[in-house]
Amino acid sequence: MIEEQLGRCVASWYPGATGVTGAAKLSGGASQETWTFDIVHASGNVGAILRRAPPGYGASPGRAAGLDAEATLMQLAYDAGLPSPRVMHVLTPEDELGRGFIMQRIEGETIARKILRDEQFAKARPLLARQLGRVIAGIHGLPAAKLPKLREMSATKEIADLEREYRSFNWPRPVFELALRWLRERDPGQSQEVTLVHGDFRHGNLIIGPDGVRAVLDWELAHFGDPMEDLGWICVNSWRFGEIDKPVGGFGTREELFAGYEEAGRTVDADRVMFWEVMGTLRWGIMCCGMMQRFRSGPDHSMERAMIGRRSSETEIDLLRLLAPRGG
Amino acid sequence: MQDEPTPTELIKAVADFLRNEIAPGIKGHNAFKLRVGINALDLVTRQLALEQASDAAEADRLKQLLGSDGALFELNRALCEKIARGEVDLQTPGLTEHLWQTTMDKLAVDQPNYASYKRELGNK
Numbered sequence: 001m002i003e004e005q006l007g008r009c010v011a012s013w014y015p016g017a018t019g020v021t022g023a024a025k026l027s028g029g030a031s032q033e034t035w036t037f038d039i040v041h042a043s044g045n046v047g048a049i050l051r052r053a054p055p056g057y058g059a060s061p062g063r064a065a066g067l068d069a070e071a072t073l074m075q076l077a078y079d080a081g082l083p084s085p086r087v088m089h090v091l092t093p094e095d096e097l098g099r100g101f102i103m104q105r106i107e108g109e110t111i112a113r114k115i116l117r118d119e120q121f122a123k124a125r126p127l128l129a130r131q132l133g134r135v136i137a138g139i140h141g142l143p144a145a146k147l148p149k150l151r152e153m154s155a156t157k158e159i160a161d162l163e164r165e166y167r168s169f170n171w172p173r174p175v176f177e178l179a180l181r182w183l184r185e186r187d188p189g190q191s192q193e194v195t196l197v198h199g200d201f202r203h204g205n206l207i208i209g210p211d212g213v214r215a216v217l218d219w220e221l222a223h224f225g226d227p228m229e230d231l232g233w234i235c236v237n238s239w240r241f242g243e244i245d246k247p248v249g250g251f252g253t254r255e256e257l258f259a260g261y262e263e264a265g266r267t268v269d270a271d272r273v274m275f276w277e278v279m280g281t282l283r284w285g286i287m288c289c290g291m292m293q294r295f296r297s298g299p300d301h302s303m304e305r306a307m308i309g310r311r312s313s314e315t316e317i318d319l320l321r322l323l324a325p326r327g328g
Numbered sequence: 329m330q331d332e333p334t335p336t337e338l339i340k341a342v343a344d345f346l347r348n349e350i351a352p353g354i355k356g357h358n359a360f361k362l363r364v365g366i367n368a369l370d371l372v373t374r375q376l377a378l379e380q381a382s383d384a385a386e387a388d389r390l391k392q393l394l395g396s397d398g399a400l401f402e403l404n405r406a407l408c409e410k411i412a413r414g415e416v417d418l419q420t421p422g423l424t425e426h427l428w429q430t431t432m433d434k435l436a437v438d439q440p441n442y443a444s445y446k447r448e449l450g451n452k
Contacts, residue, residue, distance in 0.1 A: 172401065172404040172405040172407070172408040173404075173408070174404060174407050174408055174411055174427055174430070175427055175431060177407075177408045177411040177412050178411055178417075178418070178427065180412070181411055181412060181414065181417070237444060240443075242443040243443075244443045244444055244447065303361065303364050303365050303368055304361070304364050306368070307364055307367060307368055307371075310371060310438040310439070311438070311439065313431065313434040313435055313438045313439065314435070314438070314439055314442050314444070314445075316431045316434065317431050317432070317435055317442070317444045317445055317448065318444055320427060320428060320431055321444060321448070323418070324418050324424045324427065324428070326428065326448065326451060
């Protein structure tokens with residue numbers, strides 16, 4: 001059924017397209033889905049991805065930028081020469097597919113364990129941290145006048161959001177309290193320079209090939225804020241997948257990341273990056289607790305959700321390693 | 329008094345069956361889900377083995393730190409309030425050691441293969 005709808009949709013904007021084939025759902029919660037499919041064309045099939053909120057799901061939840069904004073950001077990144085899929089079509093009501101957009105499918109790997117261990121990425125790994133530094137700088141430098149409307153965040157607001165969510169769980173966690181206190185005491189307030197922030201720049205949202213980074217995905221958490229947030233988030237230990245001595249995604253050093261960022265003409269504030277790494281570690285820990293809550297109270301009563309609740313202690317040991325290292 | 333075998337023995341027998349007999353024949357997303365399920369059973373057996381001693385030690389440390397008595401949940405809540413108000417911090421004698429020990433005890437149940445935990449085990 002979705003192939004029929006997609007076929008009609010594609011025929012309306014892709015000259016020569018005669019239908020679609022191989023449609024398969026890659027991921028999907030209740031409100032957002034990702035589909036892969038091929039556009040059938042006489043000169044060869046073209047890989048495409050549909051990202052949509054199905055009909056009936058209009059508004060995007062709390063922090064989400066919204067699918068229209070995601071499409072705009074992705075296209076701006078593509079136009080700026082950053083590794084990004086080209087947006088082929090933004091859905092219209094006539095498409096009857098809900099809200100969202102269709103983009104070019106880029107081949108490559110997003111699974112961290114494969115990127116960090118498989119032989120085919122061995123040559124890419126030493127290059128990635130520097131490459132990603134340049135990519136993040138490019139994102140922060142996208143033309144302000146063309147950016148969509150997005151929420152504006154500051155360290156102060158982020159601390160308050162995390163604290164509110166943590167308190168809502170009604171489960172005492174002294175290490176999280178310590179981290180909240182640490183963050184409040186060092187809150188730099190709004191940064192002097194406010195830029196576009198990707199908001200979720202880490203493994204899973206990066207397509208990597210043997211040649212390096214090929215695409216940045218998932219702009220759902222994009223916002224305006226402190227550019228150092230993106231640099232801190234990709235250093236969070238949870239994204240190192242066991243390679244704990246390589247702070248950037250388990251493949252590189254902070255120095256390489258920062259060098260790439262500064263090569264692109266921007267400046268790093270290493271202390272603020274560390275501040276955001278602590279914030280990010282706490283944030284992931286609180287997100288783990290949140291998933292446990294959704295397991296307990298909600299529609300997603302799955303083992304996976306339940307077990308993610310037992311991963312919040314990972315962020316507690318990482319917070320202690322950051323805030324109260326034992327030395328040695 | 330309930331009879332034998334113990335919950336730990338029962339869960340371990342089920343987990344071993346799933347791991348050794350079932351998992352090798354399962355593919356795709358269900359293989360992933362099965363692995364998560366086996367991990368959950370293993371976690372429960374670790375908790376059954378370790379929880380009593382670690383909870384008792386944690387409660388003792390909290391009573392010492394706070395100078396008051398109560399159930400473990402309430403003691404933790406009281407410590408949280410003191411940290412939030414800045415009445416205790418990393419300079420407070422015993423707090424750092426308490427948080428480290430409590431966290432290590434949680435990881436021993438939750439994720440004993442987590443790299444940070446394994447590093448800290450050899451780093452006391």
